[in-house]
Amino acid sequence: MSVTDEIKSRIDIVSYVQQYVPLKKAGRYYKACCPFHSEKTPSFVVNQDTQSWRCFGACAEGGDLFSFAMKQHGWDFRETLESLGKQAGVEVRKQSPLDKQKAERADALRGLLKIAADTYHKHLLSDKSDDVRATLRYAMEKRGFTLETIKAFGIGYAPPGWQNMLNELTNLGYDEAQVIEAGIAVKNNNGRVYDRFRNRLMVPIRDDRGRVIGFGARVLDPDDNPKYLNSPQTPVFDKSKVLFGLDAAKRSIRDTETAVIVEGYMDVIQAHQAGFINVVAQMGTAMTETQLNLIAPRYAKRVVMALDADDAGQNATRRSLETARQTLAADYTGKLSVDIRVLQIPGAKDPDDLIREEPERWQALVDGATPVADYVINMEMAGLSEQASLPEREQVARRVLPILTASESDLYKQDNIQRLAMRLRIPERDLLRWASEQTEAEKQAAQRRKQTPPPPRPYAGDGMVTSSEEPPPLAIDELEEPPVDYDNDGYMPLPGEAPLAAPTPLRSDNKLERQCLRTLVTTPDTYYAVNRKLRELAGDNEQLRSGPLADLGVADFTVSDYRALMQMFSMSVRQHELDVIEFLRKNLDPALLGHLDDLLVDDGVQITQQMKARFGGELEDLIRQHNTRVKPTINPVDEMIDQALNLRRNRLNREIHELSFMQREPTSQAEDHVSIETQVIISKRARQILDAELQRQHNLLA
Numbered sequence: 001m002s003v004t005d006e007i008k009s010r011i012d013i014v015s016y017v018q019q020y021v022p023l024k025k026a027g028r029y030y031k032a033c034c035p036f037h038s039e040k041t042p043s044f045v046v047n048q049d050t051q052s053w054r055c056f057g058a059c060a061e062g063g064d065l066f067s068f069a070m071k072q073h074g075w076d077f078r079e080t081l082e083s084l085g086k087q088a089g090v091e092v093r094k095q096s097p098l099d100k101q102k103a104e105r106a107d108a109l110r111g112l113l114k115i116a117a118d119t120y121h122k123h124l125l126s127d128k129s130d131d132v133r134a135t136l137r138y139a140m141e142k143r144g145f146t147l148e149t150i151k152a153f154g155i156g157y158a159p160p161g162w163q164n165m166l167n168e169l170t171n172l173g174y175d176e177a178q179v180i181e182a183g184i185a186v187k188n189n190n191g192r193v194y195d196r197f198r199n200r201l202m203v204p205i206r207d208d209r210g211r212v213i214g215f216g217a218r219v220l221d222p223d224d225n226p227k228y229l230n231s232p233q234t235p236v237f238d239k240s241k242v243l244f245g246l247d248a249a250k251r252s253i254r255d256t257e258t259a260v261i262v263e264g265y266m267d268v269i270q271a272h273q274a275g276f277i278n279v280v281a282q283m284g285t286a287m288t289e290t291q292l293n294l295i296a297p298r299y300a301k302r303v304v305m306a307l308d309a310d311d312a313g314q315n316a317t318r319r320s321l322e323t324a325r326q327t328l329a330a331d332y333t334g335k336l337s338v339d340i341r342v343l344q345i346p347g348a349k350d351p352d353d354l355i356r357e358e359p360e361r362w363q364a365l366v367d368g369a370t371p372v373a374d375y376v377i378n379m380e381m382a383g384l385s386e387q388a389s390l391p392e393r394e395q396v397a398r399r400v401l402p403i404l405t406a407s408e409s410d411l412y413k414q415d416n417i418q419r420l421a422m423r424l425r426i427p428e429r430d431l432l433r434w435a436s437e438q439t440e441a442e443k444q445a446a447q448r449r450k451q452t453p454p455p456p457r458p459y460a461g462d463g464m465v466t467s468s469e470e471p472p473p474l475a476i477d478e479l480e481e482p483p484v485d486y487d488n489d490g491y492m493p494l495p496g497e498a499p500l501a502a503p504t505p506l507r508s509d510n511k512l513e514r515q516c517l518r519t520l521v522t523t524p525d526t527y528y529a530v531n532r533k534l535r536e537l538a539g540d541n542e543q544l545r546s547g548p549l550a551d552l553g554v555a556d557f558t559v560s561d562y563r564a565l566m567q568m569f570s571m572s573v574r575q576h577e578l579d580v581i582e583f584l585r586k587n588l589d590p591a592l593l594g595h596l597d598d599l600l601v602d603d604g605v606q607i608t609q610q611m612k613a614r615f616g617g618e619l620e621d622l623i624r625q626h627n628t629r630v631k632p633t634i635n636p637v638d639e640m641i642d643q644a645l646n647l648r649r650n651r652l653n654r655e656i657h658e659l660s661f662m663q664r665e666p667t668s669q670a671e672d673h674v675s676i677e678t679q680v681i682i683s684k685r686a687r688q689i690l691d692a693e694l695q696r697q698h699n700l701l702a
């Protein structure tokens with residue numbers, strides 16, 4: 001039994017929910033007004049038999065004890081596990097041995113780096129040689145750092161020589177391999193190990209918790225190359241995931257709700273020294289999603305990007321804006337939740353120089369930073385010739401519009417569209433039409449991304465059903481047969497009309513759910529194939545598409561652990577930095593890693609992965625070819641679609657069954673009946689479509 005099942009077997013969902021929601025017993029169910037949306041007649045139902053809850057109203061969402069606790073308290077999976085574990089008296093394992101090992105190794109590396117940072121810093125302040133004194137003079141006179149700043153940032157000095165730090169650290173008991181792993185030493189082809197940083201000004205790079213994770217090092221001898229040398233990627237340092245200065249800037253960013261992003265750490269040090277403490281540096285070419293998520297929308301409502309004005313800088317700014325739009329719009333349909341601005345420094349100066357020379361001007365530039373829309377319009381227009389054809393101009397418009405429509409206020413948006421219309425010589429109404437098309441498409445995409453579909457609207461052909469009209473034809477007394485499950489392994493039919501039995505034993509596993517998850521994790525492309533199929537089946541019907549035939553999601557799974565895995569899987573396909581399995585390994589709660597391993601050790605998976613690495617996109621064809629020879633017409637995509645449709649069918653069965661019960665519930669008010677009836681109709685229609693499709697596929701195989 002998994003930890004989650006153990007917990008669920010000890011905490012009854014009705015008693016748990018009752019602590020927060022005044023439940024009333026209604027037949028075999030418990031009802032209340034939904035705690036997650038505002039309503040007058042109850043559509044929130046708790047089913048003690050299946051230990052599940054569901055909102056049949058605006059939320060159209062349901063789940064188990066875990067999902068209720070998460071939603072009620074805003075907890076993540078780990079917090080929920082720990083809190084419920086405590087309440088149930090079940091010990092929740094913190095980390096797997098492997099995680100523990102990894103964490104310990106990272107701690108050791110950070111310890112080593114801290115010692116290195118302290119040592120470099122002590123050198124710089126030691127006043128013991130001409131080299132040191134020259135370096136300190138450079139830092140203070142040339143860079144303009146005060147002694148206080150040097151101390152606050154722990155700036156240091158790596159003296160010339162090949163093995164100073166290596167010896168220092170090995171004398172303290174670290175072995176060479178660790179010093180190399182931390183990025184402090186390098187091993188050359190001849191096996192010689194030596195210091196990476198020599199005769200350089202050393203700036204420790206800290207993570208957002210203030211722990212030293214690497215170094216930025218600037219040359220002192222103008223003949224040395226490169227000018228800036230950073231720590232390499234190590235188990236504790238990945239420059240695309242760090243914002244330099246964030247540990248010091250966090251509070252100021254939160255207080256001012258504004259973050260200013262500059263390119264290099266020297267800029268940050270200068271800014272902080274001048275009292276602009278909400279400044280951080282991205283240290284890479286373009287901002288990544290991870291970096292942005294460190295500051296917005298959690299702390300910053302406004303992000304000002306002050307990047308270099310040269311071409312590379314402009315390109316980086318553009319890519320950063322794209323990232324910002326994607327990252328920030330993903331959570332919110334339509335508008336950007338964060339006001340993104342671009343700061344252009346006149347005269348192609350570094351922020352570093354400007355802040356040192358004219359600090360008051362810096363503040364004015366930050367305050368007057370260009371809204372992202374203006375910046376993008378200007379940039380795009382600059383690349384468009386006077387004689388550009390209409391298709392060329394339309395292309396520009398379509399590129400710019402998403403950024404314009406994602407801007408802060410409607411008023412501002414209108415203003416932007418007017419200006420764009422004028423500059424592109426395209427009628428405003430065309431732009432507005434394209435914009436609304438795009439917004440609509442994005443909204444739908446966002447809705448599909450959301451794991452739980454919105455409630456289906458009343459279904460009556462084109463029109464809406466209102467309470468004054470005839471309700472759609474439905475035999476209300478036709479109560480559902482207990483659903484027959486695909487593999488009889490997951491769903492528990494309700495016990496007839498018998499009085500409440502003791503909670504049915506909880507399932508710790510479900511074969512079909514496990515199979516689907518395994519396929520998703522190992523061949524993530526099948527996820528898109530399944531969703532394409534669901535959309536194809538839904539056709540033009542928006543209610544089916546956003547309701548019972550929406551994309552595969554958490555709600556299709558009943559096992560808590562699988563739900564959590566599915567949640568993480570959906571996140572993994574929305575990012576592009578790591579492949580799905582890597583992403584899961586990195587982000588999955590330790591308590592769930594065991595499941596992941598179980599999914600992966602299954603036979604054939606490793607071979608598939610190896611093949612995938614070798615053949616990439618051709619894999620599907622290869623397998624198809626192979627299978628047609630060996631085992632006609634079954635390929636993993638078809639198989640996955642078959643499994644996923646069955647999974648969805650099970651879910652619809654559960655929902656229809658619960659809905660039918662709600663219909664019979666005498667206390668339900670008339671208008672609830674209408675909406676529940678329409679939900680039943682749509683769900684049944686979806687189920688018919690699924691059945692027909694499954695039948696069709698089986699006929700093909702026969």
Ligand SMILES: [Zn+2]
Pocket residue numbers: 034035036037044055056057058059060
């Ligand atoms: Zn609700």
